[in-house]
Amino acid sequence: MRIGLVGYGAGGRYFHAPFIEAADGVELAGVVARSPDKRAEVAADFPGLPVYASLTELLDAGVDAVTITTFPHTRQELVLEAIAAGVHVVADKPFASDAASARELADAARRAGVVLNVYHNRRRDADILTLAGVIAAGELGDVWRVHSIMDQDGAATLETGTAGGLLRDLGSHLVDQMLWLLGPATHVYGALDWTDRFGETTDCGFFVTLTHASGAVSTVSASKLNHSTTRELRAYGSAGSYIASGADVQAEALAAGRRPGLEPATWGIDVPENWGTLAVAGGRAQVASAQGNYAGFYTEFARAIRDGGPGPVPAEEGVQTLEVLDAARLSARENRAVELGGPALE
Numbered sequence: 001m002r003i004g005l006v007g008y009g010a011g012g013r014y015f016h017a018p019f020i021e022a023a024d025g026v027e028l029a030g031v032v033a034r035s036p037d038k039r040a041e042v043a044a045d046f047p048g049l050p051v052y053a054s055l056t057e058l059l060d061a062g063v064d065a066v067t068i069t070t071f072p073h074t075r076q077e078l079v080l081e082a083i084a085a086g087v088h089v090v091a092d093k094p095f096a097s098d099a100a101s102a103r104e105l106a107d108a109a110r111r112a113g114v115v116l117n118v119y120h121n122r123r124r125d126a127d128i129l130t131l132a133g134v135i136a137a138g139e140l141g142d143v144w145r146v147h148s149i150m151d152q153d154g155a156a157t158l159e160t161g162t163a164g165g166l167l168r169d170l171g172s173h174l175v176d177q178m179l180w181l182l183g184p185a186t187h188v189y190g191a192l193d194w195t196d197r198f199g200e201t202t203d204c205g206f207f208v209t210l211t212h213a214s215g216a217v218s219t220v221s222a223s224k225l226n227h228s229t230t231r232e233l234r235a236y237g238s239a240g241s242y243i244a245s246g247a248d249v250q251a252e253a254l255a256a257g258r259r260p261g262l263e264p265a266t267w268g269i270d271v272p273e274n275w276g277t278l279a280v281a282g283g284r285a286q287v288a289s290a291q292g293n294y295a296g297f298y299t300e301f302a303r304a305i306r307d308g309g310p311g312p313v314p315a316e317e318g319v320q321t322l323e324v325l326d327a328a329r330l331s332a333r334e335n336r337a338v339e340l341g342g343p344a345l346e
Helices: 010-022 036-045 055-061 072-084 099-112 126-136 166-182 249-255 295-307 315-334
Strands: 002-006 027-032 065-068 088-091 116-118 143-151 185-195 202-212 217-223 230-237 240-245 276-280 283-287
Touching (some): 002 055, 010 036, 055 065, 065 072, 099 315, 126 230, 126 240, 126 276, 126 283, 166 202, 185 315, 202 315
Parallel strands (some): 002 027, 143 217
């Protein structure tokens, strides 16, 4: 599968290009980048790789699929352009500004007969995969509650404006993880932290509670401006608990200049001192880290295009995540729990 990458900011450069390069059955065919600095970065990272000034130029050159990882407010128009050209699409998160806009994209892809997936790559984080393994093995019995905290000390990376905010950014990932882990949600309660520091009122922290159809409850929370760097998962069930305080393994490796394609056997595995603890009636034990690797997303995406199928994160699942985010914003505004699918969200 020849895939073109549209946008070479931090997301395109660090969270897409290395994993496209490392995926099976995928070739990075070109990058859309306009500024001289970004074009120079592409040349340094991938010597000889074609660079285009626009998505239109990339499509004219010929690709099987594109990844759209430009600024959120530009993303919808570009996704629609690619769909109209009959090209398969990976849309970065946030998938759209709201669930209604996301449904428009999903409907357009369905009419055009192309595969549209959302880059919820953090389903492939080592810590969430390890917890998923504990739950799947029945170690916790009936799962009652899961708590997920992911604080980042990174004011400079907070996206501002009406299409920005931490809930749509990092919240997209954390909510998607819980829906993937525990199934669909029925009720949402949200609280948001707001800042005017950057000239526009922007949510810079959140706490969201989801009640799942299974009966389990999850909470997800994050902050950007509180000088905290914390990653913690806590899960409680009828048979015991699982608690892990780990690291953002793949992001830290990328920041250090490492590439998944050069170390496939060891990439994305957390160090033993960060392994979680399973506590049950029979005692306590550390649980070895699962291996996370975002490249698997692109391997599965290519397989879906080749053999048929929905792909790793179909557009409809991206819509479900945005429905929760929309409900969380409404809940925070009105200080009440919001029922998904209720009149207030239609």
